[in-house]
Amino acid sequence: MKIMQHSSGFLKLVNDAKSRIQECTVDDIQKMNETETLDGLLIDTREESEVANGYIPNAIHLSKGLIECRIEQLVPNKNQKMYFYCGGGFRSALVTDLLQKMGYKNVISVDGGWRAWNANGYPIQKPKDFIPTQYINLINEAKHQVPEISAETLYSMYENNNLDGIVIDVREDSEFAQFHIPGATHLSKGQIEVKIENLIPNKEQKIYLYCGSGYRSLLAGFNLQKMGYKNVYSMSGGIKEGWLANNYPISQD
DSSP: OOOOOOOHHHHHHHHHHHTTSEEEOHHHHHHHHHTTOOOSEEEEOSOHHHHTTOBOTTEEEOOHHHHHHHHHHHOOOTTOOEEEEOSSSSHHHHHHHHHHHTTOOSEEEETTHHHHHHHTTOOOBOGGGOBOTHHHHHHHHHHHHSOEEOHHHHHHHHHTTOOOSEEEEOSOHHHHHHOBOTTOEEOOHHHHHHHHHHHOOOTTSOEEEEOSSSHHHHHHHHHHHHTTOOSEEEETTIIIIIIGGGTOOOBOO
């Protein structure tokens, strides 16, 4: 594979950006993908022609040329964690630096990018499986419709024995088996619409949903609202950044 020789001016710009940003490795991303603990949006900033050859699993495509004009619409929350990658970690460094200047506080560039990912032999996906940017739009739409509850508030109800609803873990079986909130009912996002009416026929019942990061639970809550459930809440930050970050108890039974 031919690697582009970058100009000294471009490399100076990149190194300047790298001095101000946070970076992670492709190993970090692979570990999170492998353990299903990805705690932010993974965004591929390459061009469409590059993405056509494959991309990192769980990535969303938003090219560097469009990111400045679209990011605030797609991701209005400037505390949202985002990981950016490109071909070699240079463009993503510039994007990360720019977004910091735009007020985003939790942005990280993946050092080495796509080439480092391939050099390690990590799994790739092809465009037919690609997660479109419309996924972000769905998340934002759900955020406007589904009320969120903090992990602190939910834990306080547990601690004071005044939990007033049913807590449902919408993660996959393997995730739930690793650990979950004590007393939570498990109903994966893929099954919740199918099974919820048998499990909870009362559509006035208060329901607290959570997942790994707060995205799947928002989408699940949005669908339950469409089914007529009137008191559905999503736990912001999910079990990772919401619950575990506060050292709240977990169960592995």
